[in-house]
Each structure stands twice: as C-alpha cells, then as structure tokens.
Amino acid sequence: MNVEVSGLTKVFGPGVRALDGADLAFRGGIVGLLGPNGAGKTTLMRVLTGSLRPTAGRVVVDGHDLATNRGRRAAQRTIGYMPQELGLYPDLTGREFLDYMASLKGIGGRRVRCSRVRDMLSRVGLEEHGGRRIAEYSGGMRRRIGIAQSLLGDPGLLVVDEPTAGLDPEERMRFRSLIAHIGQERTVVLGTHILDDVSQLCSSVTVLSAGRPSFHGTVRDMIDVARGRTYEVPVGVPVGQRAMVVGTSPEYCRVVAPETPSRGRPVPPTLEDGYIALMCLGAE
Numbered sequence: 001m002n003v004e005v006s007g008l009t010k011v012f013g014p015g016v017r018a019l020d021g022a023d024l025a026f027r028g029g030i031v032g033l034l035g036p037n038g039a040g041k042t043t044l045m046r047v048l049t050g051s052l053r054p055t056a057g058r059v060v061v062d063g064h065d066l067a068t069n070r071g072r073r074a075a076q077r078t079i080g081y082m083p084q085e086l087g088l089y090p091d092l093t094g095r096e097f098l099d100y101m102a103s104l105k106g107i108g109g110r111r112v113r114c115s116r117v118r119d120m121l122s123r124v125g126l127e128e129h130g131g132r133r134i135a136e137y138s139g140g141m142r143r144r145i146g147i148a149q150s151l152l153g154d155p156g157l158l159v160v161d162e163p164t165a166g167l168d169p170e171e172r173m174r175f176r177s178l179i180a181h182i183g184q185e186r187t188v189v190l191g192t193h194i195l196d197d198v199s200q201l202c203s204s205v206t207v208l209s210a211g212r213p214s215f216h217g218t219v220r221d222m223i224d225v226a227r228g229r230t231y232e233v234p235v236g237v238p239v240g241q242r243a244m245v246v247g248t249s250p251e252y253c254r255v256v257a258p259e260t261p262s263r264g265r266p267v268p269p270t271l272e273d274g275y276i277a278l279m280c281l282g283a284e
C-alpha cells in the first residue's frame, strides 16, 4: 500500500513545529521510523492515521487524500494504529476490550465480531487470557492486546509506535516475529528506538530529525553511513574530539569518527554505528 506525504507541517504552538515540511513516500514492506526524542515520529504517525490534522501539507494513503472527510474515512478503514500511549480500559477483559473496539470500528454483527475477536486473541497468543481483566496483564500482554486491536479491521497499513519498548528479550522476540508475519501481507510503519528491531525487520528506514526526514534508505544504506568511519582504538589512547565512543571492551574503545584516530583500526560498522554517524557526523 502506498503512502505519500508532502510538505507536512504540524505546529502545536509558538515555537513548536513538530513536523516541518516533511516529504516522504512509503511503498510496502516494513518501514522503520527512527529519530531522537521529540523528532516528530509520534506526530507523523498520528497524522498518517488521521488521528491528528496537520497544519499544512498533504497525506495520501492508498489514493485517499486525508484532507477530505471522505478520503480520511476511506483511508481509516485500511489503517490500523497502535499508539505509543495505549488507551486501554483496565476494567474490561481483553475479550471485552477487543469486542468494544470492533464495534467502534463498525465490525458487526455480534457473531462476526465474536469470531474476529477470537482470531485476534489467538493471533497474538492471548487466547488463554481473553477472560482476564486488562488491569492484570503484564506489559508484554498489554502490547499484544494493543496490536490485536490495531489488526481488527484487517488493515492494509499498520502503524505501530514503539511496540517493543520495555519488553523483556523473549517477549521482544515474540513481538518481532509477530510484526515480521504481519509485514509479509501489509505495509507496516514501525516507530522505534530499538535499532536491533530495525535491522532484523525493516526493508527500509526513515530517520526524522526536527520534524523532517534526514535520511531514507535501506538498512544496508544506513550501515554504509558509518563505513570507513568506525574504528577500534586501544583503551587509554585519546580518540580525538569529534569521535563518538559507541562501545568499550577491556582492551578497546569502539568509535565512530570523521577521520582515523591515532592507533585506530578500521572495523565493519553496525546499524547503530550508521545511526550515530548520521546523527553526529552527518551523511558523507
């Protein structure tokens, strides 16, 4: 599913330009959306899903222009959204919550809804827990009910905002595998700070900086930003002022640097090195 964004701007108040004339295009696959805190990722995702109106600019999802009521309604039928702040109802059971969300989405009647809710609970591995109150769910279970909610309408575009933040390694793997499966059939926009998830899942990566994309390419392209700029330097040897230390071991500091540090040995870069190089040194 195609998503086209042009000149997208969102001003929240004097001096707060969360989006600043962003141009973007997504065409299928799992797209990683990266960027520092406050870069505008959540704002972009809220605008993409029609939950927030932009100050200026245009969003077209699958040919539907979100600026018109008709276009927005049509687009929203094909979009699933898992927000950063999950608005769950703690007193409802997982099953009741999904049933309620399905009825808000106009999925009906009762029988169809019931079977859709059952399918979603099993899709996210919560079939045993559908009868428990959400208040009793762990963080990972809450995320899973959040993703189940976003899949209720069988969306062609799924927008997920930091779905794996705060999950333990096993739960994160489970989530990763779920998103990988979902991404085989739909376009997924995955907002995250977890570069490991991006390198394992994403076909392309967009980095937002101060409300605008500063990079768009494949995972490999992003790693390449640090190629020839990543070194190991023996501990105790000064690394130079513009070098960013990205890791240490008892013997070496790993650095991303604009030029070879003294006694620096070039090493193959990772996605994290590419991201640091992009943010601190800029693309070459």
Ligand SMILES: Nc1ncnc2c1ncn2[C@@H]1O[C@H](COP(=O)(O)OP(=O)(O)OP(=O)(O)O)[C@@H](O)[C@H]1O
Pocket: 012, 013, 016, 017, 018, 035, 036, 037, 038, 039, 040, 041, 042, 043, 044, 084
């Ligand atoms: N409802 C709002 N009212 C006022 N300012 C807002 C609002 N939502 C976001 N902002 C501001 O817009 C900017 C972008 O915020 P946004 O939440 O989109 O960033 P983000 O990239 O998702 O950050 P994070 O990685 O911390 O989730 C920030 O300066 C933020 O303070």
Ligand SMILES: [Mg+2]
Pocket: 041, 042, 043, 084, 161
């Ligand atoms: Mg955010």
